[in-house]
Structure formats: C-alpha cells, structure tokens
Amino acid sequence: MALTLKDSVAWLDSLERARTVHTTGAWPLVSVLDHLAQSIEMSMDGYPQPKGALFQMTAGRAAFTVFRARGKMSHGLAEPIPGAPPLDVGSDWKPAARRLRAAIARFEAHKAPLKPHFAYGELSKDDYTLAHAMHIANHQEEIVAA
Secondary structure (H helix, E strand, C coil): CCCCHHHHHHHHHHHHHCCCEEECCCCCHHHHHHHHHHHHHHHHHCCCCCCCHHHHHHHHHHHHHHHHHHCCCCCCCCCCCCCCCCCCCCCCCHHHHHHHHHHHHHHHHCCCCCCCECCCECCCHHHHHHHHHHHHHHHHCCEEEC
C-alpha cells in the first residue's frame, strides 16, 4: 500500500502523544520538521534554486521513478533544499510540527498548478503527494518517539 499524507499526519499525532522525542541524525527535530514543511510549501510556491532542465529530465526523473517503484525514498537526510531559508534550530519542535500540519492541509486543498520539483521536475498532484509522503517517511527513520 502506498504511503499517504494521512500517514504523515498520524505520525505527527504519535509524536505529540510521546513522552520523549529525539533524532538520531545530524539535525534537531525542529530542523527536520521545518525542512519537511519547506518542501511541501515550495511545491506550491516554487523552489528557490531548481536543478537544470537536463538534470530534472534525466537523473531527477530516474530517481523519482525508482522511489515510486520501491514505494520508498532514500536521500541525504542532512541535505537542505538548495537555496531554502535556514532551518530553525531551536529546541521547541511543536511550532514546526504545526507548520508541517498546515503545509500538508494547504497542499491537500491546493487546486492551482504545482511548481516543478527542484530535482524531479514536473510532477502530477498524485506523484507530488507520494513524493511528500515518502520524503516524510524517509526522515522518520531518524526520529525516535517513546
């Protein structure tokens, strides 16, 4: 079964119920959540530094095709979106979780054309939904909630 953004919201619910939450990766939780929100927001507003069209049509398209076929994404979990504003590095992750929830809700309600992904290029709404859900799931690999 394909990942959905409802799965992502359920994961956020579980974080909020947890007694403790921490990351095992390079970024603090607030930065991870900020990064995930940025990615979704930029799919509607535009990415600041897209890769060239040739990259998007070849390597970028090939990578997304592999991720979609596997139903799982794998990427550098400490790589910011090119040109994105600096990530929050504070200790209170709950505002960033609210931002991610708001980005998901806005994306789901979005009716206008989506902007090309900085690496994958043009994606349909269904493919973008899957890309966002896989992106969130990939970052979940470094988040521990107890």
